[in-house]
Structure formats: structure tokens, C-alpha cells
Amino acid sequence: MSSTTPAVEMKDIVIRFPGVLANDHVNLTLRQGEIHALLGENGAGKSTLMNALAGLYKPVSGTTKVNGELVDFNSPKDAIAKGIGMVHQHFKLVPTHTVTENILLGMDEPRFLMNLKKYDEKILELEEQYGLYVDPAAKIWQLPVGAQQRVEILKTLYRGAEILIMDEPTAVLAPQEIDDLMVTMRSMTDQGKSIIFISHKLHEVIAVADRVTVLRKGIVTAHGKSLEGLTKRNLAQLMVGRDVVFSVEKEEREAGDVVLEMKDVYAKNNKGLPALQGISLRVHSGEILGIAGVGGNGQSELAETITGLRECEGLIEINGEEISNQPPIEAIARGVSHIPEDRTTVGSAPSLSITDNMIMKNYNQEPIGNGWSINFARAGEHAQKLKEKYNILAPNVRTPAGKLSGGNLQKLILAREISSYPRLMVAMQPTRGLDVGAIEAIQSLLLEQRQSGTAILLISEELDELLSLSDRIAVISDGKIVGAVLAEDADINEIGLMMTGGTDD
């Protein structure tokens, strides 16, 4: 195999789903030892193409060559045999088993006796080689997300993968973990592996990839372009086919009265460990207070104590009325809306219709709620109106929410939360995992809310987003507010330093 033979060469791949042409004569060339970014909006056909390469789907037409050899995969097993391994976005690990047990799962060896000690050592060697450190004897549930991902990568490496497909590997990671991952990716390519990196975070693509292929609605808009000289703006244009405004226009606005006041709030996380350790903050009407921080430093608990989903100690007031430790209905009644961190497990009911999901917060109020009954005709109209206003793409309002794409589901949640004219909006990672077009739409909706006088607590791990949207930014670390700055004179380096718990002096 000469080094000029591409590791993977996919030509004229066509994949069709009922009513959709997911891949329309797509070409992709992965060179030996490179990191190749596959970029595209949600639904552009990235995952479809990669599932075909991993043997999960069969293309209608087109050819795939691996190391110059024509292949025809009928199952993931065939792809693994050719050295192709996929690191899925959603981990496929058994939580109660150890790292080693998870890696060995489904392998032919060991046959009967596990002899885990021996395999622990084998795996440690592999870890040393690529700098993927994780305790082989640890149980999966004990590991943070970043370490679990390393187990997924080790799993594919252990199976002898030469070509790794990484499906949005950074989506679940905290900033430092992302840096670690990038180092690992580099060390893997240095040792001859080739990587396809699926992402829609432009700065990551620029930071780590050698070349990029861009997909838009199933069509290739850039084939194996070198990243040298390309800017975020160029890439975004290739992705969405128009100019994208990166920093949304924010109008000047005087902040009004205090809407949310928190004083010395303490709360525990799900494991019973202290998560909030004396949080005090204020959010005014018509103001966006950004909360910056590395994931897992108390952000989820902060949002949950305010919305009544978690018990706490201390004082939380909305317009001077205490709501700490009251059931969620009390916060809702006082005009607190909540865009939850997890739109599928908390924010929506997947098998209920768009209408049913749209009325979750106002089903018991006139005009939708009517004594003991619900006026479903009115609910349908209400949902239809919001569906049109917020441009939610779905066949009709009877479509189950679970069938919506991530961006459309988030728009549904936003539509619902905004249509109640909230006084305070707690928005947790509102743009996470969305494509550029949807991010822009959601950010401008938040600014519109600010303009109309809503107090907004914006919790995000995207510093760019916080800087462009917020009026003030507070940094949370280890359950404490460790610093606060005005967004206009914020220094990104200083915030980064506070987030990681470091100080200048």
C-alpha cells in the first residue's frame, strides 16, 4: 500500500430514504494519516454517509474503496474487518461493567475465562501508546463523559481500526476535554491512523483538521478542500449557502428592575454532593446575564433550583416573591420560563403531538384550559400559529415531537416558553448541537425577548455566544460565582482563566 493510495475513496454515493435523497452522488476522499473534517448542517447527510462507510446502510449506487480495494459492506462486521471503526456520538457502553469488560465485549478472545488482569495490562499498553488514559478496572458509571469517550475510542483501536470515524465527538465534552481529545487525535494520526471528524463547530474544524468536505442537503459543496487560508466565514457559507452574521446585532437597552434575586443558595447534585455553594446573583428586566463555566460546575443545578425542580437552601425571589423550594408550578405561575438543558428527556414528550407539547405550560389556563377540560381545537390553532411564526418544519401539528430534528424541537420549546410572555427566562445551552442557521434564529429570538423586557439567565459553555448576547457575564466554578464582568469590556482570556479556577496573580 503506497502512501498516496487514499485510505478511503467514496464515489458517487447515493442513499435514499422515503421521500428524501439523503446523499446525492457524494464523493469523499480520506488520505492516509490525515484528519478530515466532514462538515454540514443537521440533516445534511453527514451521518448517513458515515453510516454507509461503517456498514450500517447500503448505498443505492456508488463505489467505496478502502486502501485502493473495492469493498461492499453488508454489515458493520465487514467494515470492522477492513479496519474501519466508528466512535458514536451516543456511547454504546454497559454502565455497570468495567472499562476492560466493555472493550472486550463481543470479541472472540477471551473465550471462556475472562482473565481480566491480563487484558487490563494489554489495554494499559494501548492507552500509553495513544495517550488515552483511563483506569481499565473502573466501572463506566464512575467515569466522567470525557473518559467514557476515551473508552469508546479504545474500543475501536483495540479492534484494530486504522480508519476512525468520529461522530461529533466534541458535542458532549467540556472545553478542556476537547483540547485533550484534539491532542489524542493528533497522536493517532502521527501513528498512521486516518480520521474522519464530523462536526459543525467551525473553530474546532479549523483547529484540528487538515482538509474538509462540506455537505449541504445531501450534495457536496466542497470536496477535500485544504483548510489553509479558510476562515470561519468561508466555511459557514459553504455549509448554509449564504452569508452568516456571526455576532448578532444587539441594541442598547437600559436594564430595569430586579426580576431574579438569589442569595446564598446551596444545593446538592444527584449524587448528594454539594453542587451550589453559596450562589448570589441578580438579573434585571431587559438584561441578559450570561453564566460562563466548564460543564458540571453547578450550571444544571442552578437552573433547576430557580425553576423549582431541585431543593435548595437559601433565598430565591422572583419580583420580590420567594419561590425557593416551591413546586415547579409556582415558578411557572410567576412567569419563569425554562429552556432545559436536555430537550428530549426534559423539554418534550416524544410520542405526543406538537400540539400537546406546545400546551405543556398553559394547558390549565384560559383560553386553552377550560375548567376540567382542554379546548383542543383552540390548542391546535395555538400550535399552528406558533409553528408558522417560529418556522418549525413538520408535516402538521399532529406530528409527534419525537420525529422533529434537533433544531426544530428546540424551536418548539422556545416557541412554547416565549409565548407565555415570561418575566424571567432560564435558558440552558439553548443552541447546543444545533446548526448555524438554527443557532442564529434562536439567538435573535433571545435578543427579542430581552428587548421586550424579559430578564434572561443564559447558561452556556460557548464563550462566543455569551460574549455576543450577554450584557453581563458571571463565571461559575465549583458551584460558586468566581467573577463577573460587563460583556463589552470582557476579556475572553480572563474569563477562560476564571472558568478553569486559575487567577492572574
Added chain:
Amino acid sequence: MSTRLKVEKRVDVPSWLPLVTSIGSVVLAFIIGGIIFKIVGGKPFEAAKYFYQAVFGSWAVFSDTMVKATPLILVGVACAIAFKMRLWNIGAEGQFYAGAFGASLVVLIPIVPLETTPKFIVIGLMMLFGMIAGAIWGFIPGYLKAKYKVNEIITTLMLNYIIINWNNFWIFDKWSDRGFQMTATFDRVAWLPRLADYAKQIKAFAGVTLHLGVLFGIVAAAIVWWIFRYSRWGYEIKLIGDNPEAARYAGIDISKNIILVMAFSGALAGLAGMSEISGVVHRLQESISPGYGFTGIIVAWLAKLNPFVIIPVSVLFAGLIVAGRELQPAGLSFLLQGIILFMLISSDVLLRYKIRILRTDEEAA
């Protein structure tokens, strides 16, 4: 030119499809049952005629079928409301017995003087006591689940045995009729009106055992249908059932609803018990239920938790129970039940997937 089958996921399920597949599966089950009957040396067409005669042949036998269907409808609806919230109440059998016991109290204590109280008050009290007793038997596991997260499958199942033995204690010991494991026959004032009671006025009603309980079943189905379709409570139940996290986030009190739904479900199953002793057996005795509480679980699922569909499904199962007495060997009716279940469950595939016959040259296009 060759063809091949292609299986595709359905994006949208047409509203008529579930009905067509359900009826199709029952028809297919009867065809398969007939083939098996033929193989073992029977005469399937004559058996089918006999089956029809035994279940729908005359008003008298059809009324028998409906009498058997009555408790199934009530218990099926009781299960449906709990299952809608993904609350696994498999204690309908126990709640049925609790209802029978509660209703019996009115007569056996007696709570009102039976000689002088009008019939509608006695019956009304029996309904009330039956429903309260059933509701208590549903409330206990509901409360334990809401407060202490005790698994309701275990508690509802165990409570079945407790109430059956509790009833046995009273009918063997305290209220035993001449040492038999049954109470004395209730005074006629405690009997639900039957069509046969009006045989003097309308000749055709002679010997027709259908009693007022069947109306309880139909009304209960209609009420629960309304709850699911139009009420705030029904919406809360659906939301909790689909995603409890989202329901909590929407401000719904989940604990309260667990207790309410379990008690309501128990009350309906309790009403089934009341209707059975007041309408059919007219006394409290051992084994008043041949497993109605468990058959009701199957009925609710087969009807896809739709209260109105529960009515025909109950009639079908009641028919199989009645036919089981007539057809020999009696096992045939169980065989049919099994095949119907199997067919209905498999037919679900058709709701989730579309099967298309493709010509292979079509694909290349």
C-alpha cells in the same frame, strides 16, 4: 424481471390502519384455528357454526356472552387508565374482590334495613361501597409508590392474594352459609335488575340474564374516553406516561396523579366486582372471578388502551369463554385465544413498517 420485498419504516400511520390490522388478525386467527381443527380431525365449518350458535345464536346466549363481557369491560377500562400513565396495575383482580367485599358489606352487615329501603338506594350504596373498597385497594400501592417509590407491580400483585384470603376468612368463618364457603343468597333488593325480571311484560326477555352492570361498563368506557380525549387530567396522565421528567418540568404533581390514577383504576375494578356479585352470583363466595382481573390486562392492551375498543374486545374474549364451555375439547377456545393474541401482537409490525413489493429494475432508477 424479478421482484423483492422492501421493508420501510412508516413515517405516518393512517388512522384506519390499526382497525384493519386488528380485524384482519382476528379473522386470520380463526382461519388458522380452523386449519388446526381440521388437522386434528374436526369439522371446522360445523365447529364455526356451533361456535357462532354458542356465542351469538340467540338473545339468550348472546346475553350470556354480554354478562361475561361486563366485568371485562370495567376491568379493561380500569387497566387502560393506569397503563396510559405507565403505571402497571396488575392488581385489578384484587380490586375486583375488594369491590365485591365492599358491596357485600351493605347487605351482610346490613348498613341499611333491607326490608324497608328502596332498591335504588341499596344498589347505589353497593356501588359506592364497592368503588370505595376497590379505590382503597388501588390507593395503597399508589401511595407506597408516590411516597416511597415502591414498585407497584409487586404491591398490586401481592395485594391480590391478601384480599382473596381476606374474603375467604369472612365467607368460611363469619358469614358462611351452613358451612359452605359462601354467604347466604342476598335479599332480592340487592340484585341488579335483569332483563328476565321484565319477562312478564315482554315475553322475549324470559331467561335473559343480562343485567344493568353492562351499562356501568359502557358508561365507564365513555367517561374514560372523554377523560383521555378532552380533559386536563387525561392530558396530565398522557404527559406523565410519555415522559415523567417533562411532566414535572411542566409543573404537574406526579405523586398526586399516581395516587389518583391508582385509586380511580381500583374504583372501576371494584365496580366490576360489585356488578358481578349483585348482577350474577347474588352472594359473596369463593372464586367469583375466573381471572377477570388478569384477562382485563390483555383486553386493555389489545384495545391499545382505547376505552371504546375495549368493549368489542371484551365481547370477543367473553365469547371465547362462553364457547369454551360448548366446544370439545374445551382447550380449543384457549388455543384460539392464544392465536388471536399472537396475531394481534405480530400485526403491530404492519403499523410500524411498510412492506412494498419492488421490481428490481425500479430501484436502479
